[in-house]
Amino acid sequence: MTKSTPPEKSGSDPDLRGDYSRAGPDYAVEQDWGAYSEKDHALFRRLFERQSKLVPRYACPEWIEAIGGLDAGSGIPRFDQVSKKLKAKTGWEIVAVPGLIPDIAFFTHLANRRFPVTVWLRKPEEFDYIVEPDVFHDFFGHVPLLFDPVYADHLHEYGKGGLKAMHLDAVKMLARLYWYTIEFGLVKTPAGIRAYGAGLISSGGELAYCVTDPAPKRLDFDLEQALRTDYLIDRYQSTYFVIDSFEQLMRETAPDFKPIYDRLRTLPALTP
Ligand code: PHE
Numbered sequence: 197m198t199k200s201t202p203p204e205k206s207g208s209d210p211d212l213r214g215d216y217s218r219a220g221p222d223y224a225v226e227q228d229w230g231a232y233s234e235k236d237h238a239l240f241r242r243l244f245e246r247q248s249k250l251v252p253r254y255a256c257p258e259w260i261e262a263i264g265g266l267d268a269g270s271g272i273p274r275f276d277q278v279s280k281k282l283k284a285k286t287g288w289e290i291v292a293v294p295g296l297i298p299d300i301a302f303f304t305h306l307a308n309r310r311f312p313v314t315v316w317l318r319k320p321e322e323f324d325y326i327v328e329p330d331v332f333h334d335f336f337g338h339v340p341l342l343f344d345p346v347y348a349d350h351l352h353e354y355g356k357g358g359l360k361a362m363h364l365d366a367v368k369m370l371a372r373l374y375w376y377t378i379e380f381g382l383v384k385t386p387a388g389i390r391a392y393g394a395g396l397i398s399s400g401g402e403l404a405y406c407v408t409d410p411a412p413k414r415l416d417f418d419l420e421q422a423l424r425t426d427y428l429i430d431r432y433q434s435t436y437f438v439i440d441s442f443e444q445l446m447r448e449t450a451p452d453f454k455p456i457y458d459r460l461r462t463l464p465a466l467t468p
C-alpha cells in the first residue's frame with residue numbers, strides 16, 4: 197500500500213531517503229533517466245503489470261483514458277517526454293524532485309502547474325508497501341489525472357489555496373482535504389464507485405478494497421468534514437469520501453476558505 201505523505205508531513209526530515217544535495221531552491225533536480233538500472237525498470241514494469249490487472253475494474257474512467265496515451269508500461273518513464281504531452285493537453289508539467297519537499301515548495305509548484313514527481317524507485321522488498329512516495333506512486337497514481345482538464349484546474353487551485361493556507365496557519369486542515377480527495381478519493385460513475393485518489397490507484401491491496409470491501413465507510417463528499425477529519429497513514433482507510441464528479445470538487449472548494457478555517461479551528465478534529 198503506497199501512502200503519499202501529505203504536504204504537512206513534508207519538510208527537512210533528516211530521515212528522508214532521497215538525495216537532496218543537488219536540489220535547487222525549488223527542490224527541482226534532473227531526472228537523470230540514464231542512471232536507472234535495468235533492474236529498476238523491471239521492478240517498475242512489475243508494479244505496472246500488477247496494477248494494470250486492477251485498474252480497469254477499480255480506477256475512474258478519466259485515469260484509464262489517460263494512461264493509455266502514456267506508454268508507461270515499458271519502464272520508468274522519461275518525465276520530459278510526458279511533460280510535453282501534458283503541457284499540450286492541460287498546461288501542466290512534471291518536475292523531478294528528490295522526495296518529499298517542504299510545503300512552500302510543494303504548493304508553489306502546484307500553483308504554477310508543475311507536479312513534483314519523486315525520482316527514485318522503491319526496493320524490491322517494498323513491492324507491497326512503502327512509506328514515502330516513490331516514482332511509481334507519484335507517476336502512476338498522480339500524473340494520468342493531470343490530463344483531465346477539470347482535475348488539472350482543481351489541483352492548480354489547490355496549490356494556490358495551499359500558499360494561502362500557509363499564511364492562515366491552516367495547512368493541517370487543507371492537507372486533510374488533499375488526503376481524502378487527491379490521495380484517497382472515490383468518485384461515483386455510471387458503472388459504480390471508482391477510485392481517483394493516487395494512493396488508491398497505486399496500491400496493490402487498497403485499490404480493490406476501497407471499492408468493494410464492506411468494512412469502510414463511503415460518505416458523500418462533505419468539505420467541512422474532510423477538513424476536520426484526521427487520518428491514519430499506515431493502514432487502509434476506514435472512511436472514504438465519494439465525489440459526484442471533478443466538477444463538484446471544483447465547485448465545492450471554490451469558496452474562500454478563510455471563514456471556514458476560522459470556524460473549524462474552534463471545533464475538535466474528527467476521528468476517521
Ligand atoms: N478556495 C480555497 C481557499 O480560498 C482554495 C482551494 C481551492 C483549496 C481548491 C482547495 C482546493 O482557500
Ligand code: FE
Nearest residue numbers: 200329379394
Ligand atoms: Fe501522493
